[in-house]
Amino acid sequence: MTTLYFYLLVGVLSVAFALRAPGLVRHWRDPLVRSVSLLLPLGAAVFFFAAPPTISQVNALTGVPNFSVPLVYGIVTAASAALVNLTITWRGGPEDRRRAATRWCVGIYGAVIATQFTLFALGDASEERLRDFDTYYATTPYVREMVVLCVLSYGLANLVLARLCWRWSREVPGLLRSGLLLIVTGSVLSLGYVACKLLAIGARWAGQDWDGVSTTVAPTVSSLASLLQCVGLALPSASQGVTSLWNRWSRYRRLRPLWVTMRAVTPYELVRIPWGSSLGKRQLRRTCDIRDGLRLIAPRLGRRAQEEEQPDALPGALKPNAARHIAMVAAAFEALRAAQADRAACSLEDMLSGDDEQLLRLSDVLRVMAVPDQTPGRESGWPSPFEGTFAGPFEGPSELVGPLPDTPPPHPGHTDG
Template sequence: MKDLLHPISLVVAALGFLCLLRDVPARRRDPASTALAAVFLLSGLSFLFSITPMWQYLDRVLGTVNVSVPLAMGCVVALIACQQVVLTYWGSPPEVARRRARAWLSVGLGVIAGLLVLFALLTPSAPRPIDFTLYYAHDNLYAAYLTLYVTAYTLGELFLVRACWRLARRSSRASVRIGLRVVALGATITLGYSAVRIGDVIAGAFDRSLAQWESFAWTCGDVGAMLTLIGWLVPTVSDQAGNVQHRIKQHRSYRGLCPLWLAFYSEVPEIALPIDRADPAQRRRFRSIGIKLYRRVVEIRDGRFVIRPYLDTRVRESSEAHHRAEGLHGEELNAAVTADQILAGIAARAAGERPDPDQLTDFADADRQTSGPLDEIAALLAVARHLPHEPARAPHTERACA
């Protein structure tokens, strides 16, 4: 059962670690993110060390029989401590969190040190990758070793369940609430593993065996661990999905503003902001869709400024009457009128025909209230929708919207 479930759990842990690894550089000053990545790494290592081929390989390379036992269990104790660090930073002020995190890590290191000392006192004579616990259950030193490990494991899982439910009730984010409840469910299931291991210690004292419960123990341990890892991933996956949606929206907005940008660029090519092609750092920065979109908005804003002195009030009045007759009103009407003003203003500038001062006007959407960049982009997109999708362009602008 162990060699069937552990590879699956290892894959889950590895995928989760790779998913989190993407955000670690951007959040290197966030101890919770680092601790959470460590949870997945340590979990994966604990499963890896326990798989029979790796168990046998480590025995040969390190020259110590059953050395996978303290390695795997040490990883589990460390990840339990790291889980508490994550919850501490999520639920406490930074000063308090730092103090509590150091305490949890110190306790974890203490338990690991105790496990290593007790394992060094054991005298394992043969590799037992499948039934190590059953084989050594009658050894008093191993009983002490297993008691220390199971006590730390059980208390850690109980603290995890309690802290997850408490923090889930306080969180305002749905993904965090769901994720923490899945973590709590997984930790609760792992207590079945703890119960069997406690039973192994007690049965060993009475010269009995719980061999028939081994499959149940490994099933609880692996299924519970997988649920715990999945629960930790829920907020991260939710955030990354939101980031992907945001980037898709930025790409669509960038493409959607193309007709508006080209309309200005065809008459005022100097609105294009220069890029130092020889500077690799600047080239990388301007490949970002966020920077490209911001740049496009600024250039359109500059184009509007250049065209504004050529806006004729008669064009605006005629356009308003036309679009009102088509049933447009409100902001959509202003966007349609603004599109007509832009085309007329560009034509007037090309012909060198400024309107009389008493005929000057402003863009119809000039009074639209925008509270931030997203609102401004939405306003510009509304104007762009009323422009021809394939305006006339010079050959050197063919790839300008790519």
């Protein structure tokens, strides 16, 4: 595996951690978020310090030949502890038992790291080896025990993770199941890495030279395994983020028909927001504009739409041509109430007090009523409130409502022809 590949994996894992960093800051108290997020920087650290140029620099800075080896092994063991801790957190159960298991995990793997450094100090590894340390010192007392201890602890962690994720993948659907299967695949490949290392070390014990299995095959398998595991860990959260963004965008677009109609009713200039505002701020502004308009016409929504067609019946605070739009909103409100009669009452108080779902449903009904009838020989009697408006993807409250037809709408049940 080339040096560039080491640093490429460092970059991928670092980007993945950067994408998760905001969620880690917001939900630091969530043990599952902490467990998943800490794996990414540990994985990046493993490949960074395992790259031959970094190994050489660390050895030169410390003045100790091969000091990078226990350092990399310590990071690998810490990552293994994070994997085991992740399985404990995913498994759930009583809080006391989970915390006790986590403490045991940290204590045992912490002792393993301390033992690795102790064995390195007791052994004789005075000749620097950048790529074949494991096999070159496979017969050196204390050093061989350090290598085997690290490889076995890493393999045990991946075995536990693969077993748990495989059982869980049979109980969940969708992208979460795909992510778990990727983790299982990566964990199985990690066991292949362990097998390659032990095979090469065992060959040295038997007087054979299978160093290529350890220096070439094992790092390639390990890099692919780590990549699959990280993608599997990131896939569920990334899919949740995309789904959440799509839902918020969909809700924002669904509110547009009602929002444009309220713009034609309210007499004052609505608040302008900067073009670079977030989607959440835009939706909040749109919802506030709608509720402001509904409050102005609230006394009219309990009556029939045709009662609102007379301009002299409008309050002076509304725009002169607001009658047609109020008629449309009133008819849509009555249609929504009729449609929800068997499920839940459509209350204007709910719309004004914060029930966004009712606003979305009212806007959907208004959009359907405003679409021209395309049946040959017939035309809808409802004027479109979107005529002359900009329908771009990020339109803000500064949009202009275009001219409307001069003829008032007929009775909702009336059709021409």
